Amino acid sequence: MSTAKSSSKFAVAIMLACCLGGCGHALAGAMPETENGRYALSPAGDGVLRLDTRTGAVSTCSNSGAGWACYAVPDERAAMDTEIGRLQADNERLKAENEKLKADLASREPTVTGKIEEPLPKSDSLKKGEPKVAEGERKIEIPLPSDRDMDRMMSFLERAWRRLIEMANRVQRDVNGKI
Known part of the structure; x- marks a missing residue:
């Protein structure tokens, strides 16, 4: 029976603590500016x-x-608001100037006086005419390299091939020597 009495006392203590804790917050109300x-x-x-x-x-x-x-x-927000205000005012000023320029342009006389009734000629003066050659006379000649040019090209290719083979052999020796 002593166990039942101690557990009921414990339950009463917990309820009392909860009530006092809740009342404490309710009694405190709004905190003054000087407190946390x-x-x-x-x-x-x-x-x-x-x-x-x-x-x-x-x-x-x-x-x-x-x-x-x-x-x-320093408050960056205030600086940004100031810059935004400046840009908005600048934008409004530019819109007003744009409208003024449009009105000025509309009030001017047209630059071209009178309409041209006749069409422009169809030939283009900048184009050069193609030479008139009969179909049988058309020949395409491609100059072929001379024997001397061919010999120079072949010796260049031979030297390049030998160098490539030498580099491959050097790389293979280096790899074999290190492994």
């Missing part, structure tokens, strides 16, 4: 980063000889 809740701190280097959870401002805080000091971190 508005700022989130994270360790960074030789100090901490402080995030203001209401405004989103970030500061770096460090302990100097005179005490703790916090400095605002």
